Amino acid sequence: MFGRLLQSLVLLVIVSIIGFVVLNLIPGGPLAQYALDPGMTQDDRIRIAAQLGLDRPLWVQYLDWASGMLQGDWGTSFRDGNPVLTVIGRHVYATLLLMGSATVIAVSIGTWIGIRGATHRYSSFDYVATVGAMIALSIPTFWFGLIGIYVFSLRLGWFPAGNMYTIGDASVMNYLHHLIMPSVVLALVHIAIWSRFMRAATLDAISQEFVKTARAKGVPERRVIMKHVVGNALLPMITLAGVQLPSLLTGALVTETVFTWPGMGRLFLDSLGYSDYPVVMGLLMFSAILTIAANFVADVVVALVDPRIRLA
Amino acid sequence: MTNNPKTGSGLSRRNALGIMGASAAALLAPNLLGKPAFAQTPPDAPSGRIIVGVSQEPTVFNPLMPKIEVDDNVHFSVFDALFRITEEGVIVPNLATEVPTQENGGISEDGLQWRIRLRDDVRWHDGELFTAEDVKFTLELIVNPDFRAWRTTGHNLVRDIEVVSPTEITWRMEEPFAPYMSFLTETFIVPAHILGADDNPNEAAFNRAPIGTGAFRWGQRTAGDNLTLVANPDYFGEGPYIEELIFRYIPDMTVLFTQFQSGAIDLVGRAYITQDNYEAARNLPDRVVDLVPATSIESIYLNLERPQFKERAVREALYLALDRDSIVDVLYYGLPNQTETFMPRQSYYYHDGLPTHEFNLEKARQILDEAGWAPGSDGIRAKDGVRLSFNNSTTTGAHLREQAQQFVQQTFRDIGVEMNIENLPAAVMWGDFWGMSQFDSAMVGVTYLIAADPDVTNRFHSVAITAQGGRGSNTGQYSNPEVDALLEEGARTFDREQRREIYLRVQEIIRDDLPYLPLFAYTQVMGRKAGIEGFVPNTNTRSETWHAAGWYWA
Numbered sequence: 001m002f003g004r005l006l007q008s009l010v011l012l013v014i015v016s017i018i019g020f021v022v023l024n025l026i027p028g029g030p031l032a033q034y035a036l037d038p039g040m041t042q043d044d045r046i047r048i049a050a051q052l053g054l055d056r057p058l059w060v061q062y063l064d065w066a067s068g069m070l071q072g073d074w075g076t077s078f079r080d081g082n083p084v085l086t087v088i089g090r091h092v093y094a095t096l097l098l099m100g101s102a103t104v105i106a107v108s109i110g111t112w113i114g115i116r117g118a119t120h121r122y123s124s125f126d127y128v129a130t131v132g133a134m135i136a137l138s139i140p141t142f143w144f145g146l147i148g149i150y151v152f153s154l155r156l157g158w159f160p161a162g163n164m165y166t167i168g169d170a171s172v173m174n175y176l177h178h179l180i181m182p183s184v185v186l187a188l189v190h191i192a193i194w195s196r197f198m199r200a201a202t203l204d205a206i207s208q209e210f211v212k213t214a215r216a217k218g219v220p221e222r223r224v225i226m227k228h229v230v231g232n233a234l235l236p237m238i239t240l241a242g243v244q245l246p247s248l249l250t251g252a253l254v255t256e257t258v259f260t261w262p263g264m265g266r267l268f269l270d271s272l273g274y275s276d277y278p279v280v281m282g283l284l285m286f287s288a289i290l291t292i293a294a295n296f297v298a299d300v301v302v303a304l305v306d307p308r309i310r311l312a
Numbered sequence: 313m314t315n316n317p318k319t320g321s322g323l324s325r326r327n328a329l330g331i332m333g334a335s336a337a338a339l340l341a342p343n344l345l346g347k348p349a350f351a352q353t354p355p356d357a358p359s360g361r362i363i364v365g366v367s368q369e370p371t372v373f374n375p376l377m378p379k380i381e382v383d384d385n386v387h388f389s390v391f392d393a394l395f396r397i398t399e400e401g402v403i404v405p406n407l408a409t410e411v412p413t414q415e416n417g418g419i420s421e422d423g424l425q426w427r428i429r430l431r432d433d434v435r436w437h438d439g440e441l442f443t444a445e446d447v448k449f450t451l452e453l454i455v456n457p458d459f460r461a462w463r464t465t466g467h468n469l470v471r472d473i474e475v476v477s478p479t480e481i482t483w484r485m486e487e488p489f490a491p492y493m494s495f496l497t498e499t500f501i502v503p504a505h506i507l508g509a510d511d512n513p514n515e516a517a518f519n520r521a522p523i524g525t526g527a528f529r530w531g532q533r534t535a536g537d538n539l540t541l542v543a544n545p546d547y548f549g550e551g552p553y554i555e556e557l558i559f560r561y562i563p564d565m566t567v568l569f570t571q572f573q574s575g576a577i578d579l580v581g582r583a584y585i586t587q588d589n590y591e592a593a594r595n596l597p598d599r600v601v602d603l604v605p606a607t608s609i610e611s612i613y614l615n616l617e618r619p620q621f622k623e624r625a626v627r628e629a630l631y632l633a634l635d636r637d638s639i640v641d642v643l644y645y646g647l648p649n650q651t652e653t654f655m656p657r658q659s660y661y662y663h664d665g666l667p668t669h670e671f672n673l674e675k676a677r678q679i680l681d682e683a684g685w686a687p688g689s690d691g692i693r694a695k696d697g698v699r700l701s702f703n704n705s706t707t708t709g710a711h712l713r714e715q716a717q718q719f720v721q722q723t724f725r726d727i728g729v730e731m732n733i734e735n736l737p738a739a740v741m742w743g744d745f746w747g748m749s750q751f752d753s754a755m756v757g758v759t760y761l762i763a764a765d766p767d768v769t770n771r772f773h774s775v776a777i778t779a780q781g782g783r784g785s786n787t788g789q790y791s792n793p794e795v796d797a798l799l800e801e802g803a804r805t806f807d808r809e810q811r812r813e814i815y816l817r818v819q820e821i822i823r824d825d826l827p828y829l830p831l832f833a834y835t836q837v838m839g840r841k842a843g844i845e846g847f848v849p850n851t852n853t854r855s856e857t858w859h860a861a862g863w864y865w866a
Contacts, residue, residue, distance in 0.1 A: 028739030033380060035742035038770055039463045039495075039762040040378075041785055042747045042778035048378055051460045051514075080371045080535070081519050090535040146566075153574050161574040162567060164537060167363060167558055260562045260571070262536030270369065270536075270563070275739055 004299075008292045012285070016069075019284045020062050023277055029054065030078045030275040052078060065281065074285075075278030079271070084282035087267070094164060095249060095263035097175075098256070101183040103244070106190030113191065114198020115233070118206065119225055129199075133192035144185045145258035152181060162260040182259040186252050190244075197240050201233035208232065235306055242298025246290035354553040354846065354864040358543035361556035362844060362863055364856070365568050365577035367584050369561040370539055373530075374507075374519040375500035376454055378462050382559075384498075384855040385581070389541055389557055391500035391524035394428060394447065395493065396858070399850035401660050401764055403493060406549075407431060407442065407501060407525065409479075411493070414806050423488030423806055430479045434548045436503050437523045437530070443478035449504035451483070453513060460514050465762070465770070466495040488804045490811065494765035498854070501525070527552040527861035537561060551861030553846070569593070578841045581856035585837040587645045587712070598842045604849040605649060606834035607656040607764075608757040612704065612720070613828045617779070617789045618752050619698045625683035626700065627826040632676035633723045636669055639716050640832050648832035653819045654760040654768065657833055658851060661766035661812055663819040669830075676727045685728070693728040701730035702752035705745075707738040713755050716831070720755075749779035749787050757834060764852035766815040769799045772822065790827035 030052070031045040049055055053064070068075055074084035113133075117126040153161040159181045160166065165174050205211065206229055214224045253265035264283065271279040364385065372379040375387035394408045403411050409429045412418020418427050434442035453459050454467045461467075469486040476482055485492070503523055510516040521530050527547045531540035541557045560577055562568040569589050571577045573596060585593050585601070593601045612634070614621045621627060640648050649657060652666040685693040685700055693700040704720075706713045717733050724731045731753075736745065745751055760771050769784065770776050774791035776784020795818055802814040838849055838856065846862035 026739055027745065028737075028741070028743035031378075032739050032742035034378060035746050036756070036758060037380075037463070038759050038785065039465055041463070041465070041770065041776070041783055043783045044463050044465075045747065047464075048460055051458075076515070077371075081373075081377075081515075087535065094536070149567075149570055154570065161570050161576055162562070163560070163571075163576060166576075167538060167540075167560070168361065257564050258567060260537075260560075260564075260567055262534065262561075266563065267536060273739070 004296060008296060011292060012288055015288045016066065016281070016285060017062065019281060020065065021058065023275075023280055024058055024061070026275065028275060030277065033274055065278075069285070074282045077271075077276055077279045079274045079276045080279070084278050087279055088264070088282055088286060091262060091264045091267045092249060094261055095252075095256075095265070097164075097179065098183055098186065098261055098263060099247065099249070099252065101179055102186040102190060102252075105183060105187035106194050109187070110191040110194025111198050111234075111237075113195035114200075115202050115225070115230060117195065117199045118202035118233075119229075121203070126199075129195060133196055136188045136192035141185060141189060141252070141254045142258050144188060145182070145255060148181050148185055149258070162258070164261060182255050182261055185259075186255045193244075194237075194240075197237060198233065201236050202229055204236075205229045205232040235302065238302050238305070239298050242294045242301075245294040245298075246287055249286075249290055354551070354862075358545065358552050358555045360554050360865045361558055362554050362860075362865075363538075363558045363560050363576070363578045365562050365571060365580050365584060366559050367561075367563060367565060367568055369536065369563075370559055372519075373522045374502070374513075374516070375522075376450070376462060376502060377460055377514075377519070381854045384853070385559060385857045386539065386541070387500050388526070388853065388855045388858045389528040389860050390522055390526045390530060391502070392434075392526055393497055393500050394430075395497045397494065397497045397764055397850075397852045399658075399848055399852060401658070401852050403497060406497075407434060407447075419806060423490065423804065424485050425482065426485065427476075427480065427482045430481065431548065432479050434525050435546060436505075436525055437544060438503075438506070440503065440505055441478075442501070442503075442525050444475040444481040445478075446501050446504045447481050448473045448475055449508055450499070450501045453502070453507065454499070456513075458514075466492040467499070488806075490803055490806045491762065491765040491767040494763040498763045528557050531556065547861065549861060551846075551863075553862070553864035554860075557857070557860050557863075572596075572599070572839055575841070579844060579847070579856075580839045585839050587647050587837065590645060590647060590837050593837065593839050596839075599839055600842050600844075601837060601839045602849060603647065604836045604838055604851060605657050606836045607761060607851050608759045608834045609651060609654055610648070610755070610757045610831040610834060611828040612831065613751075613754045613756050613758065613788055615749050615751055615753065615788060616791075616827055617749065618702060620700055620702050620752070623683060624825065625679050626685065627829070629676040629679045629683075629727060630724065630729065631826055631829045632670060632672050632679070633727045633729070634669070634720060634829060634831065635671045635723055636831055637671065639719060643712055643715050643719070644832065647835045647837070649835060651830050651833040652823050653830070654758075654771070654822065654828075655766065655815070655819055656761065656764075656851065659761070659764065659766065660808070661815040661819075663816045663823075666819060666823045673723065673726050680727060687728045691725075691728055692730045699730070700728065701732070703732045703734040704753045704755060705734050705736055705741060705751050706755040707741050708735045717755055746787055747778060747785075749777070749789050751787075755831075758828075766811065767799065767803055768818070769803060772818070772827070773799050788827050790822075790825070792821060792825060795821055795825075 031049055034040045034045060053061065065075060076083055077087050080087050113129050117129045120126055149161050152159045160178050164178055211224060211228050214228050249264065253269055256263045256266040268283050366382050366385065368380060368382040370383050370386045372383040373386060375391050392407045394406060395403050395411060396406045397403050405411055407430055409431055410416065412426060412428060414421055430444055436442060451467060451470055451473055454461045455464055466489055469489050471484045471486055473483040506518050506523055507513050507516055527544055527549065528541035529544045531542045533539045538558055538560045543552045543555050562571055565586050568580065568584055572580050593599065616622065640646060651657065652669060653663055655662045680693055685695045688694050704717055706717065721731045721733065760768050771786055772790050773786065773796050775782045776786035777789050778784065779789060798814050798818050802811055805811050805814060840847060843866050844863060845866045846864055848859055850858050
């Protein structure tokens with residue numbers, strides 16, 4: 001366990017160095033956005049860069065940033081003027097809301113489709129589910145999003161065309177109304193992923209000896225499936241959940257853009273566009289920590305649930 | 313312009329009426345004509361809200377710090393400058409009571425001594441009285457080397473600032489600098505009693521919740537989503553007539569237009585309705601869509617230090633080989649205006665008598681032949697070992713520009729010129745590649761004026777070539793001693809008529825020199841819900857909310 005932890009820390013340091021260097025290698029930098037301002041001269045840009053400390057050698061900048069991180073100071077956003085953690089914090093809840101609801105939809109429907117597809121293999125349901133999943137995985141989310149907006153917002157007027165809430169009406173119902181379309185659109189892809197994985201895991205479990213034994217003992221089919229098959233099929237899904245968990249907090253870029261959802265994905269894109277180094281690095285570390293932690297937790301949970309597996 | 317202190321802030325309603333009447337024909341789309349612009353009267357007390365859709369997020373709230381245009385939307389509403397500039401380019405008093413001139417003694421004959429008289433009835437949003445100390449503090453803060461100031465041009469010439477009384481301030485300029493008056497229309501005054509009390513103005517709490525004198529007070533910000541400003545009932549000027557002014561951030565242009573269609577936003581500002589959506593926008597029910605001439609000029613911008621472009625004959629031939637009409641009509645839906653100059657058409661200094669561009673491939677070939685640029689075995693011309701071949705760059709993803717590039721590439725090829733397209737991501741393009749003149753040529757939209765002043769020293773004076781050790785934004789490396797001398801004279805001259813003569817001449821020379829090849833002057837497509845009154849487009853400012861105090865729902 002301690003070895004795994006140490007590995008994770010080394011990994012974080014490597015990620016931070018690579019991230020920092022790559023980010024700073026991109027020509028342009030945070031002041032490129034002022035290039036076409038007729039009043040702002042190259043001199044002005046050089047002066048501001050010096051005030052921001054960008055004229056120091058890269059390794060000095062890195063050490064400065066890293067020592068700040070170790071003391072819990074993630075830096076200050078160039079663009080926003082707020083501490084990086086505040087900036088990230090302001091976007092996390094929007095992402096959690098969207099990704100959380102999409103995940104609930106995806107897991108419940110995806111699991112059901114997967115199990116039903118596996119237990120009714122080669123039925124028309126299974127074929128429809130398979131083709132449906134292929135379509136959902138192949139068509140870009142923004143297309144679903146735009147079609148959704150066109151049909152349900154502009155034509156039918158059932159749902160708002162975007163945003164988290166109507167300004168002036170911050171009621172729960174209003175949030176829910178705004179949440180439905182983006183979370184369903186986002187869930188489409190995840191339903192496809194979950195259903196395919198669940199189908200494979202269920203099929204795997206069905207072929208196990210203990211299932212045959214249970215059936216031979218005369219246990220009703222429904223009970224066999226629910227207790228022996230589904231229970232065991234869900235085990236590998238813990239790992240999948242571990243992989244998907246970080247995205248719960250790091251956001252879905254495309255969906256957030258199409259539905260003007262103020263989440264982490266859009267924050268990342270914006271910050272990259274403005275070369276807002278402190279925020280980009282903050283998001284990178286945030287997502288790296290989450291990914292490493294989620295994988296770690298998933299491994300631990302699997303080991304706890306399945307006695308055959310032991311952590312190295 | 314008015315000297316009436318009661319209406320000296322920005323614009324009075326009567327003033328705005330006059331401006332609307334005078335300029336409606338030039339500025340507003342035909343669908344607005346025929347109905348009176350101000351048929352209704354504003355409400356007695358602020359009511360309702362207007363949601364402005366913006367494609368970039370406002371994040372900089374200290375108006376003196378590095379900012380982009382969308383931040384100015386907030387600054388114009390929360391703060392005031394000493395002066396404002398109307399959409400006709402006339403400077404009017406705002407926090408000041410009069411515009412200083414040499415005639416009224418506000419500016420000395422030699423242009424060095426300035427005296428500004430201020431209003432005595434202005435209060436900060438926290439109730440403190442605005443005084444000359446605030447102006448002094450603001451001007452000193454901008455040039456404080458520890459402060460991360462936006463731009464310092466002009467301000468760095470100010471010396472010996474003296475507060476004569478709470479309503480009068482004087483200073484001396486290191487050298488006469490006429491454009492400074494325009495710069496002051498973009499210099500928002502900040503409170504000395506708040507920012508001055510902070511050890512580090514770069515990190516002050518004020519920067520996240522500003523306190524100004526403007527028509528709207530700071531409300532609240534939901535990062536990544538919207539920013540709400542609320543009416544300042546104690547505003548010294550006209551309005552405000554709405555309770556809330558809200559900026560909603562919608563990064564994607566297509567989505568922004570969709571939200572305009574669905575009614576989620578009330579007003580779309582500059583250039584946020586893309587040209588290809590103009591027809592669709594115009595046909596929406598209950599929406600008003602205006603075409604407003606913009607200040608930025610699209611051109612093929614040349615790096616004149618490249619040996620290919622040093623000869624005027626080459627630049628003229630390239631200009632002749634540009635099929636501008638097709639680019640404007642086919643690619644840009646016929647919306648932009650033809651132009652021969654960097655000066656915006658709506659400017660008082662615009663030269664309307666310059667030679668008109670002609671698309672003539674035969675003539676282009678002839679000029680190159682006569683200049684000794686002979687076609688090589690591959691059909692590309694060369695002279696003295698220099699091939700007439702160069703790169704053209706723009707930001708990746710700008711699909712209309714990319715199409716225009718391909719089109720230009722073909723017509724250039726027809727006269728024996730090779731233009732290779734090499735596009736770069738915005739972050740790369742606008743770094744040293746642009747700033748330090750590392751490009752051959754670029755397809756860009758450039759704004760040449762600062763705050764609508766005709767002075768273009770930054771873009772065309774030889775001392776502004778950063779790549780040659782200068783200070784400025786002359787990235788095309790244009791150098792002409794006559795233009796240099798004229799620009800210096802223009803900056804020293806305060807008389808409007810005299811300045812006009814100078815800048816007309818500058819335009820003539822530059823049209824002849826062709827340091828860049830103009831393609832067109834941009835037109836902005838602005839849209840709003842029917843029922844929003846008091847909206848006056850003003851491309852002399854960087855913000856469509858330059859006078860949101862006058863907006864109201866009819």
